[in-house]
Amino acid sequence: MTTSSARAEALHLTGERTVPGIPEENYWFRRHEAAYRAMLPYCAGATVLEAGCGEGYGAALIAERAARVLALDYDEPTTAHVARSYPQLGTVRGNLAFLPLRESTVDVVANFQVIEHLWDQAGFLAECRRVLRPGGRLLVTTPNRLTFTPDSDTPLNPYHTRELSPSELDELLREAGFEVELLHGLHHGPAVRALDQRYGGSIIDAQLDVVLGSLPGQARWPEALLGDVAAIRADGFEISADRLDESLDLIAVAR
Numbered sequence: 367m368t369t370s371s372a373r374a375e376a377l378h379l380t381g382e383r384t385v386p387g388i389p390e391e392n393y394w395f396r397r398h399e400a401a402y403r404a405m406l407p408y409c410a411g412a413t414v415l416e417a418g419c420g421e422g423y424g425a426a427l428i429a430e431r432a433a434r435v436l437a438l439d440y441d442e443p444t445t446a447h448v449a450r451s452y453p454q455l456g457t458v459r460g461n462l463a464f465l466p467l468r469e470s471t472v473d474v475v476a477n478f479q480v481i482e483h484l485w486d487q488a489g490f491l492a493e494c495r496r497v498l499r500p501g502g503r504l505l506v507t508t509p510n511r512l513t514f515t516p517d518s519d520t521p522l523n524p525y526h527t528r529e530l531s532p533s534e535l536d537e538l539l540r541e542a543g544f545e546v547e548l549l550h551g552l553h554h555g556p557a558v559r560a561l562d563q564r565y566g567g568s569i570i571d572a573q574l575d576v577v578l579g580s581l582p583g584q585a586r587w588p589e590a591l592l593g594d595v596a597a598i599r600a601d602g603f604e605i606s607a608d609r610l611d612e613s614l615d616l617i618a619v620a621r
Contacts, residue, residue, distance in 0.1 A: 384398055405476065408503055438465070446535075
């Protein structure tokens with residue numbers, strides 16, 4: 367078994383927990399990596415809590431710039447994997463509904479592709495405010511409801527509880543007592559847009575056609591498609607305030 371296969375098996379890969387080093391997952395991994403890299407300047411020299419760290423690659427990226435990173439996740443096999451794979455991180459198992467930290471202990475809370483999974487989003491944001499030091503920042507990324515589940519308040523994704531539009535995310539953060547400093551969106555850049563054209567308008571749909579048209583664990587990827595997906599890089603995505611309602615993911619910085 368390859369290292370990547372073992373990692374995916376250990377983390378119960380469902381499509382919701384993105385794992386690096388797997389060609390079939392590379393589009394989603396690079397899309398998430400682009401958001402992490404855009405947020406690194408806010409983490410420089412800081413004490414950072416990643417609330418919902420997943421596989422740990424994002425927390426490890428943050429640790430290249432931060433003074434200290436605490437990686438928190440609820441899943442026990444996940445935290446065991448993070449502790450083994452990324453010894454530069456502090457790793458803890460905990461519930462995002464009750465963050466296991468004292469008041470005013472971190473400079474930054476990072477919450478990437480997680481808030482859409484939470485039943486009590488407002489309660490989680492209250493916990494973020496509690497553990498942040500005065501002037502501390504909350505970094506959030508989440509799928510844009512307007513493009514992820516268009517024309518519906520009910521997520522199509524069974525792992526999501528509530529998805530947010532740009533205005534809904536802005537309102538949620540402000541109602542929790544945060545000042546929204548930045549609200550941007552992630553789009554395909556030129557290289558990935560070229561793949562959209564190559565695959566009938568959407569490289570995302572081309573991938574979903576393979577996965578949803580196969581039995582679990584038995585997807586047969588066309589060689590050309592898999593090669594194109596595996597070659598995508600983080601710089602294939604763009605992040606800006608332009609066309610926010612059309613963006614794929616929302617990226618917010620709140621103080």
